[in-house]
Amino acid sequence: MPLTPMRQILDEAAKKKYGVGAYNVNNMEQIQAIMKAAKETKSPVIIQASHGALEYSNMIYLKKLMEAAAEENPEIPVAMHLDHGPNLKTVKAAIALGFSSVMIDGSLDYDTKTAGGAHPARTFEDNIRVTKEVVDYAHGFGVSVEGELGTLGGIEDDTHAEAVHLTDPEQCEEFCRRTGVDALAIAIGTSHGAYKFKAEPKLAMDLVKEIHQRVPNVRLVMHGSSSVPAALVDEVNKYGGKLEKTMGVPVKAIQEAVGLGINKINVDTDGRLVITAAIRKVFFEKPKEFDPRKYLGPAREALTKLIAERMVEFGTAGHAGDYQPLSLAEMKVIYAAGASGGCGGCGCGKKH
Ligand code: G3H
Ligand code: 13P
Ligand code: ZN
Secondary structure (H helix, E strand, O other): OOOOHHHHHHHHHHHHHOOEEEOOOOHHHHHHHHHHHHHHOOOOEEEEEEEEHHHHOOOOOHHHHHHHHHHHOOOOOEEEEEEEOOOOOHHHHHHHHHHOEEEEEEOOOOOOOOOOOOOOOOOOOHHHHHHHHHHHHOOOOOEEEEEEEOOEEEEOOOOOOOOOOOOHHHHHHHHHHOOOOOOEHHHHOOOOOOOEOOOOOOOHHHHHHHHHHHHOOOOEEEEOOOOOOOOHHHHHHHHHOOOOOOOOHHHHHHHHHHOOOOEEEEEHHHHHHHHHHHHHHHHHHHOOOOOOHOOOHHHHHHHHHHHHHHHOOOOOOOOOOOOOOHHHHHHHHHHOOOOOOOOOOOOOOOOO
């Protein structure tokens, strides 16, 4: 069973107005947990690997694990996506590995560092240039592309990100038209990691609505979408962790965003937390245990449960059998026919 193009998974989600979680992975247990959750809830799924994950796994291991995941679960549409691709070189490596989707994070220049060690923001024109280069390359293989406009905040001092981080809706039409991206990551006040907010956040939902109206055939993506449940933070701390009090993005806010036009929801931190809590629990309760299966196994089970819950909450559950996955070769033909960016109806790129 080959991997499914992310474009198709998101177009189908847009047609029926549900969200699809994109879950980050670095190892076998995470991939197995996500696939088990997808199978149990009959959900299409996006599994994603960052540049760091590719380095950690020496690339080839993730490729083989993904092939196993798709082969073992032929009834589940599964896309393998490069998360926050820093440049064309990494995009090419991911496509060579067989990924069915890539992100080019053109909002930052990852190849340059300022004196303070941060990556500088790219100009709008520069973002368009690097993103278009990736789209031209990836679509030649039938591979979907996610771009990014605006920057996600780091650790927030307040309950929402500063205006300077948010996506400018006026730039979205020009960006999508000139690059031909399939999906667009927009900044609406979320940030990566566990320490997002100190109180219930107020996200820029009006931006989701406006951007969806402006680029209805481009699938919108919400990064930094972990909910960081207090009970999970408490569980980590109960067994020896020292996490600070924090808040993530409430599930109800994600559901509201899906109702307004978000279709891809990036979740990494919640998975990290649930794995850490489960492993800490075993070490705390059974300090004599040293068989990795005895702590990685419970971690895998806990992750399966969390992701199955998210699949139900995001509305993904039950949709795995709705459609016949396209191959990358079929997508390549669709892109070559100039249909990238959607058919204008459901946005799938096909003729109806
Ligand atoms: O958005 C970033 C993801 O959480 C991946 O994080 O670069 O540490 O693998 P990473
Ligand atoms: P979280 O840190 O909120 O899980 O966000 C993950 C993400 O956006 C990956 O691209
Ligand atoms: Zn992200």
